[in-house]
Amino acid sequence: MEQTTAGNRRRVRVLPDEIANRIAAGEVVERPASVVKELVENAVDAGAGRVRVRLEGAGKRLIAVEDDGEGMGREDALLALERHATSKIASADDLDTITTLGFRGEALPSIASVSRMRIVTRPPEASEATVVRVEGGKVMAVESAGAPRGTTVEVTDLFFNVPARLKFLKGDATELRHCVETVTQLALVHYDVGFELRSQGRVSLAAPPGQSLEERAAQVAGAEAPGGLYWARAEADGRELVFAFAAPHEGRGHRRGLRLFVNGRPVQDRLLVRAVTEGYRGLLEKGRYPVALLWVEVPPDEIDVNVHPAKREVRFRDEGRVFRWVAGFVAESLAGAPWLSRGAVTPAPEPSRRPELGRVAEAVAGYAERVSAGGGGRAPSSPPARKSRAGAIGRLRMGGAPPVAPSQPGLRFDEPSRGPYDGLRFLGSVEATYLVFQDPDRRELVILDQHAAHERVLYERFLGQGGGRPVQRLLVPVTVECSSAERAAFEERKGALSALGFRVEPFGDTALAVTETPADLPAAAAEAVVRDILGADPAEVAEGHDALARRAACAAAVKARRALDASEAEALLRALSAARHPSHCPHGRPLVVRLGRKELEGMFHRR
Incomplete structure (x- = not known):
């Protein structure tokens, strides 16, 4: 024609x-x-x-x-x-x-x-x-x-x-x-x-044929996770998930260690990558990606697998719901740092052509509701109550954190001693920066970065301030002398300070008065936090509450070269043990190192 x-x-x-x-x-x-x-x-x-x-x-x-x-x-x-x-x-x-x-x-x-x-x-x-x-x-x-x-x-x-x-x-x-x-x-x-x-x-x-999912994953992908894979399984509303993951510190500088599967199909899906990354918030350093495998099962009529000629991508009918559900499930699976648990054994997924998943719908649905109500896909505001299950590595759970009693200035936390650091004995510190403990059960030395550990504790508590966490009214307000730029920034950021648990009021033309702080924060740290928030980059403020909580925690945490006595070190350890993510600081850096007997004997050529 x-x-x-x-x-x-x-x-x-x-x-x-x-x-x-x-x-x-x-x-x-x-x-x-x-x-x-x-x-x-x-x-x-x-x-x-x-x-x-x-x-x-x-x-x-x-x-x-x-x-x-x-x-x-x-x-x-x-x-x-x-x-x-x-x-x-x-x-x-x-x-x-x-x-x-x-x-x-x-x-x-x-x-x-x-x-x-x-x-x-x-x-x-x-x-x-x-x-x-x-x-x-x-x-x-x-x-x-x-x-x-x-x-x-x-x-x-x-x-x-x-x-x-x-x-x-x-x-x-x-x-x-x-x-x-x-x-x-x-x-x-x-x-x-x-x-x-x-x-x-x-x-x-x-x-070989006839393997279980756990056996196949260990054989095919196990070399990428020298410390082993940890497993979590969930089902809710006709959707099923299996999540196998290495400890966050085994992450990579590329995404090839993150494998995604939807309804039996390997995919490269940006939505799922973002959801998994969101679940790792605060556990990976910037530019690092997890070693993890995620199998997703949804009803066939809820996805479109015909959006790419090579079938590498899928499209979900309700992307927001899938994002919240996956992000929540990943975050719940990582909570409590199962890689720190002693003697934990990963449960093998049921053998079948596609993964059969355990039912923990309430935990995941509860997280999704909290995220949906809070907006932005942030991690839950309060750490969940701990529940243990014999032989279960993926500790999916829900509930509120134990009550926190107000503390006096200094590192004093009235938290129950339950968690991955139970039974450790304080030995001393190195350079007034690294706390050294002995684990008599596992015959290991456990070394904590005191600043990073305190930062993690404060970060999770700053995240929880909007949920009615206790504050303390100061008998003597802390006065913060401001530059003109800081004084101008206060009007814009007073809401952010309030969300973190600070009540700050104008005090004359060039100063601010801090009259309330989070109950477990030493009053002496209040000025550092307020100045840090007022001086934060606008782009970081725009990121929201999570970014400001990280910044505030870093400013308020005990610094390196500040010697802690035994009672303070043990109090910090108890508080860290009760944290939702007790193995990494809010920036994703590991805060604990364990040295076992074999490593120590090797250093002295005693093998």
């Missing part, structure tokens, strides 16, 4: 199949790992119990995927090479209830259009296999042969007819890493399926 407009001649034409297929291939096939992903997903959907992947030249020369699944007859094998041909859906309604990995019907023809492909497939009822040879999208031969049940797809000379695409591939080491990561991701979802990946004849990944 031709169209002419003002001397401008345009020609609209239907593209030939060859060009259309190459365009489709550009959406689906980015690199060898894309081919591996599509072929392995097809194998899993075909009911394979074992999947073997063989690579040469990091997949550039050869990608072979062999499975023992259902296989195909001759007619289906040829039809599978047509665009939009699929056995996964039959009507538009099926798009709302997709449970398979592949469904678009574009993978095989797209891959075949930019490679030389050989398919060998036999269903269980057939006496012989069908062999189909394809080159650049054109079927070159169809033959019969003997072969075991299942399907083998061999892809050679990837991008042989698209040299521009071939130029953009990275080196073999990089491309192989992507292939290994792709198979690893699928192995972490389909843990009952056996996977083997070989490159240049060497085994890069071997996972």
Whole structure:
């Protein structure tokens, strides 16, 4: 058809199949790992119990995927090479209830259009296999042969007819890493399926069939978490979560250690990344990311898995609810620092094709309600009451914190001695900065950074001021002499100071009077906090209460080189033990180091 407009001649034409297929291939096939992903997903959907992947030249020369699944007859094998041909859906309604990995019907023809492909497939009822040879999208031969049940797809000379695409591939080491990561991701979802990946004849990944989720995660991802993985499980409102995580101090400077799965599908989802990161608030330093795995199960009609050609992304129908639920679940799972618990054992998730989850709906729903009421996705304002469960690492719980009695100036906390630091004996301090304790049960030295520990305690209490936490009225107000800039900032930030538990009033033209402070804060620290909040960067103030609570805690916490006596050190330890996150300061830095007998003996060459 031709169209002419003002001397401008345009020609609209239907593209030939060859060009259309190459365009489709550009959406689906980015690199060898894309081919591996599509072929392995097809194998899993075909009911394979074992999947073997063989690579040469990091997949550039050869990608072979062999499975023992259902296989195909001759007619289906040829039809599978047509665009939009699929056995996964039959009507538009099926798009709302997709449970398979592949469904678009574009993978095989797209891959075949930019490679030389050989398919060998036999269903269980057939006496012989069908062999189909394809080159650049054109079927070159169809033959019969003997072969075991299942399907083998061999892809050679990837991008042989698209040299521009071939130029953009990275080196073999990089491309192989992507292939290994792709198979690893699928192995972490389909843990009952056996996977083997070989490159240049060497085994890069071997996972036997019939494993539990815990066994598969320990084998495939365990090397990324030398300290082990901790498990938490939850179910509420038809949604299910499994969370496996390393201690925060084992975090990385990149996101590759964070793996996300939705309804049995590995995804790269920004919403879930933000939700998990929110749950880690105050436990990771800036620029660090957790080593963690999160499996999410929601009803199929609540997500759209058809938003990306390669199915790497999903879209949730109610993103706000999912964000709050995941962030709350992660925060509850991390509460109490299970990696500090003595003798704790992670419970293995129930074995099944997809994770079966325990029911702790009230804890997660309670967190979601608190976050929704407070806004901004902040962590709960008060630490939950501790509940222990035999053998459970993921201590999901809810409730209020024990009452805090007002204290006199100094480090005095009337908190019950219950938590990960029970039974420690104070030995002394180093440089009046690091508190040294002995753990007689575990035969370890425990070293605390006194400033970071006190900072964590105060931070959580500042977060709780809006929830009716006690304040103390000062008999003698603390006077703060202000610069003109500080005096001007006061009018803008007095609400923020009030939310932290401070009552501050103008005192003449150039000063302020602090008449109330949080009950457990020494009056001497009031001036430092007020000055720090008044001098904070506007961008930090705009971040909200959480950022100001961190700043106030840092200003008020006991400083390095300030010697603590035994009673103060023990009081600080008790208060820290009752904290929601007793292992990291509010900026995400670890505040405790444990040295076991083996480490000490090694230092003295006594092994």
